Amino acid sequence: MRTYIALLYSIVLTPQRRVVMADLKAMAEGLGFSNTRTLAASGNLVFDAPEVPIGELESRLEAAFPSAFGRHVDIIVRDAAAWPAFAASNPFPKESAETADQVAVRVMRQPVPEAALETLKPYAAPDEKIALVNGDIWIVFSRERPNSRLLTAVGHKRLGIGTSRNWNTVRKLAEMVRA
Template identity: 30%
Template sequence: MTTYAALLRGINVGGRKKLPMAELRGLLTGLGYESVQTYLQSGQAVFACGHGDADSLAAELTKAIEGRFGFSVDVLVRDHAYLKAVVEACPFPATELEARQLHVTYFSGPLAPERFADLDPAVHLPEEFRLGDRALYLYAPDGLGRSKLAEALSRPRINKGLIATTRNWNTALKLVELTG
């Protein structure tokens, strides 16, 4: 049995795509997942499952959410080993930064550096980003909401063909803890 985190993109934001966490837990339990729990209202669920892999579980959950709630949600599923590796590979001094300054964007596939060729990092300093294993680390000293670099990184040409969802550093750490 493997423990996974499901990362749902764009739910419960601005009154759109409302998905109560109690109902999400019920849905996951109904799919046969065990040890189901949710974290915050912004779309994190942790569960144990003995079948499938991350991609097939994400597809299964995406289909179940659409069937139950009537709207489509992008879902990424990642296991504990991956989540832990992402945290451990952080290229920024995470312990020295405020959690609001550091974010991880998880992607459904690898990120080719060519996607970022038109982006001049010097223009956005002191903000910075680094690529990881299907992840992008963003250092935004004034927070994500004020980040011009985050805006540039979310452009369709960069994310084309990939599911992407961002979490702050506290959430990244909590997901490692909850799946461990």
């Protein structure tokens, strides 16, 4: 058995469409996954499963989701053993310590090529930062602007399937899988 982390894309849309974490755990257990647990009510699932290709786990979870919740949601799966190193690769440790809620990472299903970073830079405000680390996009968002242009620039249409998590969530998931 191996431990994995599943990150659901944008599940808390409205109170009527909210995904209850107990139901998410039950769906995963119905797929034969064990030791299921969640972090916060924002679509972070940790589970144990036989070691198989990540894409197979993503496909199984995404196929089960509409039956359980009535709609499709993209799901990114990562090997939990690699998550602490992923968290340690944060290129913005100073900003993360000072304003953890303003630092986020766009966790990608397929790595974003280096060239994409140059196409994103024009969307960054002067007080925002962006970095590409192992195909995932790390961002320090502006405290001054409530609507960052970077947020829409890193979406599915431009970069492919991914989901964002703030530094607090990344750190807490790392702590959770280390325990």
